[in-house]
Amino acid sequence: MNWEAVGAVGDLLGGTAVLITLIYLALQVKDARNALKAQTAQNRTAIAIDLGKWLSELRRRYPVESEYDEEAKVQMMHYLSGNMLHLQNLYYQRKIGNLDEFFEGSISARGFLHLKNSHFNRESWKLLSQIPAFNEEFVRFVNETLESDRSHGDA
Numbered sequence: 001m002n003w004e005a006v007g008a009v010g011d012l013l014g015g016t017a018v019l020i021t022l023i024y025l026a027l028q029v030k031d032a033r034n035a036l037k038a039q040t041a042q043n044r045t046a047i048a049i050d051l052g053k054w055l056s057e058l059r060r061r062y063p064v065e066s067e068y069d070e071e072a073k074v075q076m077m078h079y080l081s082g083n084m085l086h087l088q089n090l091y092y093q094r095k096i097g098n099l100d101e102f103f104e105g106s107i108s109a110r111g112f113l114h115l116k117n118s119h120f121n122r123e124s125w126k127l128l129s130q131i132p133a134f135n136e137e138f139v140r141f142v143n144e145t146l147e148s149d150r151s152h153g154d155a
Helices: 003-061 070-095 101-108 110-116 119-128 136-151
Strands: none
Touching: 003 070, 070 119, 070 136, 110 119, 110 136, 119 136
16 A cells, blocks of 8 residues: 555545534634524513613603602613723624614614713713713713714604
């Protein structure tokens, strides 16, 4: 038997094994990315439900924004801060490709309804946007989104 032929067969088998391993790893990465997308969507839904319940209770107790007492104002600031941190996370998840286009509408439209429809929240965002928890790029995105929405008469 020729040792060169055995070596060539070994190289061929080794190359095939490497190719199979790379294909397997690519499939695993795709599955992991899909699992991350599903988990992110689930987390987003859970957070939205919790925030919605909390906000409904607060709005039930304080139906008129102009009648907020100091406790309500502090609670609304916490709500707004938490929601905006959540939206910032979604913004970056979308930017790196972990969220599909469905979430883009959530980030740029429904996600900002609480800002558009509330003078208190718009003023609060002006204060919150200056704290280091919010990245400058995200702050610009929010402000541009709010301005474009206002220019269409929605606010």
